[in-house]
Amino acid sequence: MNTIAEHIADFLKKYPPFDNLTFQELSEIATSIRVINLEKHKILFQINDVLHDSFYVVASGVVNLSVIADAEETLLNKCYEGDIFGLRPFFAKNNYQMTAKAREESIIYAIPIATFRPFVANNSEVLDFLLHSFASNTSNPADKENSSGKLLSDNVYFADQQSEIQYFQSLSYNVAPLTGTENTTVQEAAQQMTNSLSTSVLVCQNSLPIGIVTNTDMCSKIATGRFPINTTLDKIMSSPVVTVVENVSLAEAQLLMLKYNVTHLCVTQDGTDKSVVKGVISEHDLIVAQASNPGVLIKEIKRSQTPKDLKSIRERLTELVQKAIQKNIPISRVNILASEINLALIKRAVELSILDLGSPPARYAWLSIGSQGRREQLLTTDQDSMLIFEDVTAEKYRDVKDYFLKLGKRTTAILEKAGYEYCPFGHMASNMLWCKSLTDWTNQYQSWMNTPGENSNQLSSIFFDFEIVIGEKKIEEAIENVIFNNIKNNTLLFDFLGNEALRKNSPLTFFKKFHVEEKGPNKDKFDIKTRALMPLIDGARLFSLSHNMRGITSTYLRFKQLAIVDPRNSEIYINCSKAFIILSKFRTLEGLKNDSSGQYINLMELSKAEKEVLKNAFEPMEALEDLIKDKFQLTQFS
The missing domain is CATH 1.20.120 (Four Helix Bundle (Hemerythrin (Met), subunit A))
Known part of the structure; x- marks a missing residue:
C-alpha cells in the first residue's frame, strides 16, 4: 500500500464516522481518494451544480457552506479538519443546494461514493452519522418546510442514542399516493404529478403495486428523448417496487433506500408487493423526519441565539418523547435521550449568558439538581440548579460572586422564557444561597449532613442528585468527595x-x-x-x-x-x-x-x-x- 493512502487512512481513523471502520477497510477506501488543494475563496461546488461522484472531508483549512436566500448569501456552516460535507449525492438526486467555498487555503479529500457505499450499507453507525450530517447541513433558510434554527458554527455529533432513536422514530409520508396502470401514458402521469406536487406515481394491477415511475425516470428517460411522451408507464417503470410495512422506522427506510439505491419506498399492508398499497415514502420524507431527530436537535441548540430558539427546540423534544412513548420505547431509554437534550438546552442558556456578561472571572461548575440531575426530566417541569465557583482571595470574592449571581439570574431568565418554570422553592443558581464558592458549599454540605435536624428547613434531598451541565468537572468531583467523606457511619443523616x-x-x-x-x-x-x-x-x-x-x-x-x-x-x-x-x-x-x-x-x-x-x-x-x-x-x- 502506498504511503499517501496510508497517511490518509491514519487521518480518517481519528474522526467519525471513519472510526467505526477497521484500518483495513480505511486503507481500501484511501487508495481511491483524490486529494484536492483548494485555494482561498475557491469554490468546490455551488448551488445548482450537478452532483459530484464523491463526498468530501476537510484534511486542513476551513470550508464555508452557504446558501443564497432573498438575494443574500447566508453562512450555514463552517467545516474544519475532520468534518464531512457534500453528502447530497449519497442521499438525493437533485443538484447541490448550497455552495462550498474555501475560507482559507485548504486540503480536501474526495471520497468516491461508489467506493464508500458498500461500507455504509454494512455499518449502521456509519450510515447514521452520514444521515445526521446530511440532515443537519440541508436546512436551507429559503426552504419554508425546514426553516428551523439559525446558523451553525461547529459540527457536533450526538453519539449515544442515535441509532436507537432512529429505529423507533416514525415517519410521516404520503398516505394517498398517485397510482396508474400499465397503460397510463407518461403524459397523463406527468400531468397528475405536476397537479399534486408528487415526485412519483405507483403502477398498480388489481390494487397491487407492480412498478413505480419517479421524477428521476421522467428526467432520464423522457426529457432526454429516449422515450416519447405518449409511452405507457410499463415501458419506463422501475419494477419490482421496494415495499415496506406501515410502521417502518426512519432508520429501516434509510437502509433500504441505500441498499437498493432507490428514492422511493412503497408502503403496503403487510410489507410485500402482494398486499394493498398504503402509501409512498420519498427521500424528502426522510429529510423532513431528520429535523426532529436528537442529533439535529442538539446541533440546533448549539447554534441557537435566543430563548425563542431554545423554546421551539424544547417543544420539539416533547414531540420526540411522545413518539417514543407511542412506539413503546422503554421510559428508561427515553429518559436518557431527553436528559441529553435538556442538558444541551441548559448549557446553551449558560453560554448565551456568558456571551452577554463576558468571560467568567474564575472557574466554576453549573449543576442541575433534582429531576434533571437524576436524568428524569421528560416533561416541562421547573428548574433546579446550583452554581459553585472556585475559591478566590478575600478582596476578589465579592466581585466574583456578583458575576456568578448575574450569570445565574440571566441563565434562569433565559430558561424561563424557553419553557422551564422557575423553581417555586428558589432552588436555583440565581439565588445567593445556591450560588457560592467551593469552600462555602463544602461547609454547607457538612452542616446539612452532620446536623441535619437543625438545618432541616434548608436541607432538600435533591441536593444529593446532581449532574454537571457546564464548567469544571473537578469542582463537581470535589462536592461528591465531601458527600461521601461525610456519609461514613453517619447514622444521624x-x-x-x-x-x-x-x-x-x-x-x-x-x-x-x-x-x-x-x-x-x-x-x-x-x-x-x-x-x-x-x-x-x-x-x-x-x-x-x-x-x-x-x-x-x-x-x-x-x-x-x-x-x-x-x-x-x-x-x-x-x-x-x-x-x-x-x-x-x-x-x-x-x-x-x-x-x-x-x-x-x-x-x-x-x-x-x-x-x-x-x-x-x-x-x-x-x-x-x-x-x-x-x-x-x-x-x-x-
Missing part, C-alpha cells in the same frame, strides 16, 4: 433521610382506594409525584448513599445497581425499578395529554385495567418501607 423517605403519604387508603386531593384546583385527582414516585426516588437515593454508590443518580439505575451490591434484597430493588418505570409512564402520558408536569392523574380518565396496573405498581413500596425501617433502625426523627 440516615435517620433524617430515612424518615424523610417514609414521610410521604400513602398512595392508597386503608380500604385500598386511591388517596386523592381533597380540595384545590386538583380536587379528586391523584398526586402521582408525591404519593408514588417520590417514596421510590427517596428510597433509591437513601440506599445508594448508604452503599457508597458514586456517579449513579437515576432512580431506575440506582435500583438496578442496588440489586447487584445487595443481592439479599435484590428482589425488592428489581420490583421497585419496575414500579418506577410504570409510574413514570403514567405521569408522562398525563403530562403529554395536558401539556403539564403530569403530577396529578385524572383517575376518571383511566380504565379499570389501568387503575389495577397503577395499584399493583404501589406494592413494592411497602417492602421498600420495611427495608428502610429495618436497615436504618429509625428513631430520632420518627
Whole structure:
C-alpha cells in the first residue's frame, strides 16, 4: 500500500464516522481518494451544480457552506479538519443546494461514493452519522418546510442514542399516493404529478403495486428523448417496487433506500408487493423526519441565539418523547435521550449568558439538581440548579460572586422564557444561597449532613442528585468527595433521610382506594409525584448513599445497581425499578395529554385495567418501607 493512502487512512481513523471502520477497510477506501488543494475563496461546488461522484472531508483549512436566500448569501456552516460535507449525492438526486467555498487555503479529500457505499450499507453507525450530517447541513433558510434554527458554527455529533432513536422514530409520508396502470401514458402521469406536487406515481394491477415511475425516470428517460411522451408507464417503470410495512422506522427506510439505491419506498399492508398499497415514502420524507431527530436537535441548540430558539427546540423534544412513548420505547431509554437534550438546552442558556456578561472571572461548575440531575426530566417541569465557583482571595470574592449571581439570574431568565418554570422553592443558581464558592458549599454540605435536624428547613434531598451541565468537572468531583467523606457511619443523616423517605403519604387508603386531593384546583385527582414516585426516588437515593454508590443518580439505575451490591434484597430493588418505570409512564402520558408536569392523574380518565396496573405498581413500596425501617433502625426523627 502506498504511503499517501496510508497517511490518509491514519487521518480518517481519528474522526467519525471513519472510526467505526477497521484500518483495513480505511486503507481500501484511501487508495481511491483524490486529494484536492483548494485555494482561498475557491469554490468546490455551488448551488445548482450537478452532483459530484464523491463526498468530501476537510484534511486542513476551513470550508464555508452557504446558501443564497432573498438575494443574500447566508453562512450555514463552517467545516474544519475532520468534518464531512457534500453528502447530497449519497442521499438525493437533485443538484447541490448550497455552495462550498474555501475560507482559507485548504486540503480536501474526495471520497468516491461508489467506493464508500458498500461500507455504509454494512455499518449502521456509519450510515447514521452520514444521515445526521446530511440532515443537519440541508436546512436551507429559503426552504419554508425546514426553516428551523439559525446558523451553525461547529459540527457536533450526538453519539449515544442515535441509532436507537432512529429505529423507533416514525415517519410521516404520503398516505394517498398517485397510482396508474400499465397503460397510463407518461403524459397523463406527468400531468397528475405536476397537479399534486408528487415526485412519483405507483403502477398498480388489481390494487397491487407492480412498478413505480419517479421524477428521476421522467428526467432520464423522457426529457432526454429516449422515450416519447405518449409511452405507457410499463415501458419506463422501475419494477419490482421496494415495499415496506406501515410502521417502518426512519432508520429501516434509510437502509433500504441505500441498499437498493432507490428514492422511493412503497408502503403496503403487510410489507410485500402482494398486499394493498398504503402509501409512498420519498427521500424528502426522510429529510423532513431528520429535523426532529436528537442529533439535529442538539446541533440546533448549539447554534441557537435566543430563548425563542431554545423554546421551539424544547417543544420539539416533547414531540420526540411522545413518539417514543407511542412506539413503546422503554421510559428508561427515553429518559436518557431527553436528559441529553435538556442538558444541551441548559448549557446553551449558560453560554448565551456568558456571551452577554463576558468571560467568567474564575472557574466554576453549573449543576442541575433534582429531576434533571437524576436524568428524569421528560416533561416541562421547573428548574433546579446550583452554581459553585472556585475559591478566590478575600478582596476578589465579592466581585466574583456578583458575576456568578448575574450569570445565574440571566441563565434562569433565559430558561424561563424557553419553557422551564422557575423553581417555586428558589432552588436555583440565581439565588445567593445556591450560588457560592467551593469552600462555602463544602461547609454547607457538612452542616446539612452532620446536623441535619437543625438545618432541616434548608436541607432538600435533591441536593444529593446532581449532574454537571457546564464548567469544571473537578469542582463537581470535589462536592461528591465531601458527600461521601461525610456519609461514613453517619447514622444521624440516615435517620433524617430515612424518615424523610417514609414521610410521604400513602398512595392508597386503608380500604385500598386511591388517596386523592381533597380540595384545590386538583380536587379528586391523584398526586402521582408525591404519593408514588417520590417514596421510590427517596428510597433509591437513601440506599445508594448508604452503599457508597458514586456517579449513579437515576432512580431506575440506582435500583438496578442496588440489586447487584445487595443481592439479599435484590428482589425488592428489581420490583421497585419496575414500579418506577410504570409510574413514570403514567405521569408522562398525563403530562403529554395536558401539556403539564403530569403530577396529578385524572383517575376518571383511566380504565379499570389501568387503575389495577397503577395499584399493583404501589406494592413494592411497602417492602421498600420495611427495608428502610429495618436497615436504618429509625428513631430520632420518627
